[in-house]
Amino acid sequence: MKEPEKLNLVKDEPWLESYAPKISDRYHRFQASLKEIENFSGSITEFARNHEFYGIHFEAWRKGWVYREWAPAAEALYFFGDFNNWDRTSHPMKKSPRGDWEIFLPFDEYKDRFVHGSKVKVHVIGANGKLDRIPAYIRRAIQDEKSHDFAGQLWFEKEFNWTDQSFSLSRSLHQPLIYECHVGMAQEKLGVGTYQEFEEITLPKIKEAGYNTIQMMAIMEHPYYGSFGYHISNFFAPTSRFGTPEELKSLVNKAHELGIAVVMDIVHSHAIKNTNEGLNEFDGSDHQYFHPGAKGYHEGWDSKVFDYAKWEVKQFLLSNIRYWLEEFHFDGFRFDGVTSIMYQHHGLFMDFDNVDLYFNSQVDEDAIVYLQLANKLIHDLKPDSLSIAEDVSGMPGLSRKIEDGGIGFDFRMAMGVPDYWIKTLKHKQDEEWDMFELWHQLSNRPAKERSICYAESHDQALVGDKTLAFRLMDKEMYFSMSVLEQNLVIDRGIALHKLIRMITLSLGGEGYLNFIGNEFGHPEWIDFPREGNNWSYQHARRQWSLIEDPLLRYGQLNAWDKEMIQLANEYDILASKPAVQLHLDPDKKILAYERAGLIFVFSFNPTASFFGFAIRVLEEGNYKILLNSDQKEFGGFERLDNKINYPTDKNQCLLAYVPNRTMMVFKKVD
Template sequence: MSSTTTPQAAQHCRISNDPGDFGADPWLRPYLGEIARRSDFVAARRRSLCGGGSLSAAAAWPDRYGLHREGDGWRFREWLPNATAVALVGEFNGWTATPAYQLRREENGDWYGEFPLGAMAHRDQYRLAVTWPGGGGVRIPAGARRVVRSTSDLSRSDVLFNAQLWSPEEPYAWRHRSPRLASPLIYEAHVGMAQEKAGIGSFQEFTAAILPRIAAAGYNTVQLMAVQQHPYYGSFGYHVANFFAVCDLFGTPDEFKELVDTAHGLGLRVIMDLVHSHAVRNEGEGLGRQDGTRWQYFHDGPRGEHPAWDSLCFDYSKDDVCRFLLGNCRFWLDEYHVDGFRFDGVTSMLYRDHGLGRSFSGYGNYFDDNSDWEAFAYLALANELVHEIRPDAWTIAEDVSGMPGLASPVEQGGCGFDYRLAMGVTDYWFKLSDQPDEHWSMNGLWHELVNRRQDERTLSYLECHDQALVGGQSFIFKLIGKGMFDAMHCGSQDISVERGCALHKLARLATIASAAHGYLNFMGNEFGHPEWIDFPRDGNGWSYNYARRQWHLRDDQSLRYHGLGEFDRAMLAACGQRPDFFACRPQLLKLDDLAKIIVFERAGLVFVFNFHPWQSQADYGFVCLSGHYRQVLDSDAAAFGGLGRLPAEQCHVACAVRNGDCRDYWLRVYVPCRVAIVLERIDDGE
């Protein structure tokens, strides 16, 4: 069928912002018993961790462990069950295990010590000298809240990491409360590569220069990557060594607090990537063989090693490990006032084979022996904990497997995430980018844009950081190619540039306009940033050239990048910032595969997309509600780098047409090729 028209005009379809009934999915019926048993397993893990108390009490790990000032002295505790002797060594004792800094063993493998106030001072660097049967080594405490490296020269192989006591005389004074928002418009960002300079950006630079850009662009949430301390900068922050420490390459704990506080003052929420799926295998600066054993925090044997990531996998069956990770969730909420987390690598956690090489073609793949109930239980309890501490916090699951129930309530047998990423949307856009657009299927595109579970909240995106990494290409780069470097000036007649810029705008608008509950964009992609991401490494001469963002391109009005950025701002203003937008479902009005047109309505707005590469449509008609419609967005406007073929803010009237005993209202519009327009119903025409 080349053309489909709805038989009657769509009414505004209000939807609840709460997820539906997970168990009502008919395809889950054969697995309800398995889901019930899994729920019982989660409950058993909760009882084991909490006893008769609350999850927040069970997550008090940061208060119990690590170095703390208490009254007129310091107290320190570390969990090292295999150790035979432990001492603090640092600048305060010449890095020697003196008797005054020896720890004593307690029950459950804890080591404890108390020290006078003058025994150490703010900014003192220190480590643990740990002895175990048959050996020993120096280690960084698992709960260290500040870890610093001896040099920021990334090419050096002799970098030494130490814990640093962070206890300023004047604690940071918070000024702003977190804003309350209905739906997230997320700007995914990396502090280190946010600056234009060839170097590593800082928390202070991000606060001063980038946060105002994000707020002005219309986003309401910042998602920060690479916050937790990681020894290898090129890991993008996903090989974490010190889970309670901010990355020292970007600045101090107080400077990160200033970033979060300033964001809140600008009306922005701050969420962070939380990496609990694995840990860097480093021993000197990470958790590897912390007490001389491989199995203290991680599985022993092959199950403890991630074959694709060269990292170590947590053993979620251990109460001590879960309390450590739950305490980490609580710490970032309490200490830094972040507003939630994007849990990284959820697929890797949920399956014993980490989901590698699996297609997940049926529901049976989610409930077989490959499923890791211990990891599922940890995630469910982590979500429960986050919302117990901060009911308004957001948790997001990064899962490629499509496991049902991740964003369904725990009490229904789900995992309790607030949102899951609609990762199939970006996959489909990139499949389309490999085809001539005259072959694009509108039926296939519409299906993928709105194909989602109705019992879970989802966030859609055209692309995130994954698509821009070296070895890949961003969406606009795949469309334009080398023209990105020499034909992006406004006077260019390059056909590939015209096509790429037009489709870039259409794809982004179609993605946010059809998104279920929110939208995500990666830093710079809103204006079509031309470069991939490649962090400094031996293979590129330790260059920062591709680990930065070229903001001058967005600001230069003689370049098409400026127009793309302006369109993104207008797009967010037109739909994403409407208070009721994500409370309504998109209602298809017309789908025309031959003409490459999709028309749908949402929250009083009518979206008309013409994806055809050369065929414009004059007087194109579709059924809608009666009334007058004003054009509020035109992707072809000159301000957005378009050809300006449509008058600004033109109005249309839906005309009555007899249909047997009924009367339909038809709207007829001119929609040029590769153009999208958005119409707002301003009255009912009466």
């Protein structure tokens, strides 16, 4: 019998040779699942239209509103709200054989009661008792200021006038420079920021900074603000605490006008366990959307785990993807918690130090198929789109094409890099930094899988952790950031902050991410209002005024970040081939490499500077410094002159002055 042809993933990664049958089986499972969907609906895009059937809709041909809900185990459903004075029994719903419930409200009878802005719920009688729930496909949910109770809200908005038809995602796909942000904490005020404020105040800052993509957190409705938007209750509702759906659409539209792509943090890895606001036990059973029993509970996150094998769950989640892409014009998604999705152990307390862990019985193959289907749908609906996976396990083929044996993401997050920086800063003196380890951590990645590299994200900014700036400068940030004083801790911190971010951007991946405010070393952690901090917004905001004060050094870090991003944009650094190492000196702590035709030279030496330091380059000729971190406007000491010409010598070497804790970018001029 003829041996089946190997998939490209195995051809390109010989170390996966013994797992070729499992990788092939994975691909065939996807094909079978897709075929089943296509036989049922015609295509995966048609399959992902559940949100157009379930929920509340006006049907012109019937001249009225219909509300449908899938709740197969429920004994009875009653629709109620403002329209019937919250009578829980006056509007029973009818059940179909497949477990769908439906009620029709004629326009003539309800036109003055069933109106825009009014509130609704559904009363469900099931094995878990009689509970008031929010419709699963509700488009808007609001919280009562006094009782804090959530309810669905009717939102009969007018058609939004999109003006982004000419927007192209090409720059973001080519080289994503991502600004990770949170609308609520994006303003300086002591309170929750809004979509409108973000559009008017924050978007221009991002545009000026040079980033071409924003990654928006906490968009899907979540009852607890402090969850950072990761405990989702209402999957089809943009959070109302930031404003209206139209205001979110306006924000996305404006970003597109500015040439900025908008990627949404989508949370399909778990759901809130609340029965008041969420999906848990909606029809009275514990297995409607989630796995039954202990398998359906996420111990690490205190939340519920989807059953990705279930037909209705796949349709719910895939429809959710289509909804956000089409209704709000998002340009793609950063999938949260992909490690948790792919493994039955959710990656908890795992080191992933053995290849078997990627293919053993603890891998949830149904979840893998779901992720493949999700990526197939995204790119079928919107060929120019971004799908990014947050995975700490290092699953092979995560950001390879499905037909190659991969899972289909465009990019994977390089989650090991921020962990490396944290460990280095926590456990090593500056004199102990290992240049070989640094090079390996930032350059060792699958050749045909694109990575989004970052020195820190929102994870490192939360209470209980520390940002890079705070690790480097700690309490001195509160007292010694004035340009009028000299402080050794601050000088070291400023220098290393610049080097760490530049080497991460230029060496670590094919895309780059920064969390809002970290570019200028925002001095405070993130702590959302809670009982423990007396419900304060002090640490749930961004203090932009710090960079606007000429007497503070935050502006110097901000200026460096702008130059760094501008350099990446001008020379397509991250879209270029991986870096070529030119020089590594473990004792002097100097590292040099070429990428995008530029020469990057880093000195992590804490004390010593070197004159006439020889670096052999790939081409002979004359070189000049394009950028150096020791420039005064970046908080440096002006020890380098960018006007000097650097000709190569007979050995094809640059002979450069390399000051301590400084980096330089050289360009060949002739």
